[in-house]
Amino acid sequence: MLISKFNFSLWGNKKKKANIPNIITEISLRLKEQQDRLQESIYKLRDRDKDLFDKTVRAQTEGDNIRAAIYAQEISDIRKMIKMAYTAYLALEKVRIRLETVTELHNISSALGPVVSILNVLKDQIRGVAPDVAIALDTISSSVNSIVADTGTLSNNNISLTPYLDDEAKKILEDAQKSAEKEISTLLPDLPRPPQEEVKQNNKAQSKIQSFAQSNQRRTLSEIDLLNYIKSTGGFLDIEHVAKVFNVEKDEVLTIVRELERKGLIVVED
Numbered sequence: 001m002l003i004s005k006f007n008f009s010l011w012g013n014k015k016k017k018a019n020i021p022n023i024i025t026e027i028s029l030r031l032k033e034q035q036d037r038l039q040e041s042i043y044k045l046r047d048r049d050k051d052l053f054d055k056t057v058r059a060q061t062e063g064d065n066i067r068a069a070i071y072a073q074e075i076s077d078i079r080k081m082i083k084m085a086y087t088a089y090l091a092l093e094k095v096r097i098r099l100e101t102v103t104e105l106h107n108i109s110s111a112l113g114p115v116v117s118i119l120n121v122l123k124d125q126i127r128g129v130a131p132d133v134a135i136a137l138d139t140i141s142s143s144v145n146s147i148v149a150d151t152g153t154l155s156n157n158n159i160s161l162t163p164y165l166d167d168e169a170k171k172i173l174e175d176a177q178k179s180a181e182k183e184i185s186t187l188l189p190d191l192p193r194p195p196q197e198e199v200k201q202n203n204k205a206q207s208k209i210q211s212f213a214q215s216n217q218r219r220t221l222s223e224i225d226l227l228n229y230i231k232s233t234g235g236f237l238d239i240e241h242v243a244k245v246f247n248v249e250k251d252e253v254l255t256i257v258r259e260l261e262r263k264g265l266i267v268v269e270d
Contacts, residue, residue: 020108020147028099030140031092034133038089041130045082049075049188079188081129083180088122088133090176095119112148114169116141121173221248223265226256230266 052075059068095115102111123137225246230237237257243250260266 020150023143023147024099024102027140027143028096030136031096031099034136034140035089035092035096037133037136038085038092038126038130041133042082042085042089045078045085046187049078049082052078053189079184082188083177083184084125085129086180086184087173087177088126088130090179091118091122091173094172094176108147112144114172116144116148117169118172119144121169221246221252221256223256223260226253226260227265 052071056068056071056075059065059071095118098111098115102108119137119141123134123141126137127134221242226237226242229242239250239253239257242248242253246253257266257268261268
């Protein structure tokens with residue numbers, strides 16, 4: 001009776017192993033589908049990047065540097081997402097190539113180990129960029145895990161769900177990331193920078209404000225101090241900022257503002 005059970009189990013394992021090449025082919029096709037989804041996400045992000053880039057240039061041309069800075073920050077965030085998506089795309093390409101080279105059944109378990117690790121890392125990295133792809137990779141990772149368990153000495157219960165990267169898996173991800181960075185740097189233009197003269201003026205104004213603050217830490221804010229501050233900022237007055245840098249109450253600043261306005265030295269616009 002024991003021999004019969006053993007023979008049945010052995011036959012079952014052989015049947016599973018015989019079907020593994022077909023399963024691997026199916027997994028490779030499913031990974032290709034996720035690559036296509038990632039590519040579609042990248043195209044959409046690049047379109048958004050281009051639109052915001054044009055708006056950044058337009059805002060700078062019109063002198064609206066605050067809006068230009070907001071656009072530039074959003075572009076920076078989008079490019080981080082593009083980098084993550086493209087890194088995942090290239091890593092999946094390397095995984096598919098690896099799957100296609102797995103031909104000998106007795107090597108499958110060790111050959112697929114890095115694949116499981118890579119898929120687990122990628123699904124976490126792109127969860128915020130392409131959540132549908134992350135879900136699909138989680139399912140595919142489970143399928144590969146099953147193959148590793150069926151062809152190796154590990155059982156499903158012994159396979160760690162925590163992503164662990166061996167040297168080979170790390171190299172695959174690092175190569176994909178470097179390739180993605182190189183490709184993105186050639187595809188996307190550098191963010192426009194503010195004119196150098198404007199940068200110098202802003203730095204000069206900031207230096208003046210700091211010097212005013214240092215010289216007024218121990219005495220009352222005067223009308224001259226406030227006028228000099230307003231001149232250094234090009235006519236802009238932030239009551240809260242003045243109170244902070246001159247170490248005075250906001251009411252004191254407002255009192256001086258009203259007095260300067262009464263004397264006709266400044267014009268207050270809402």
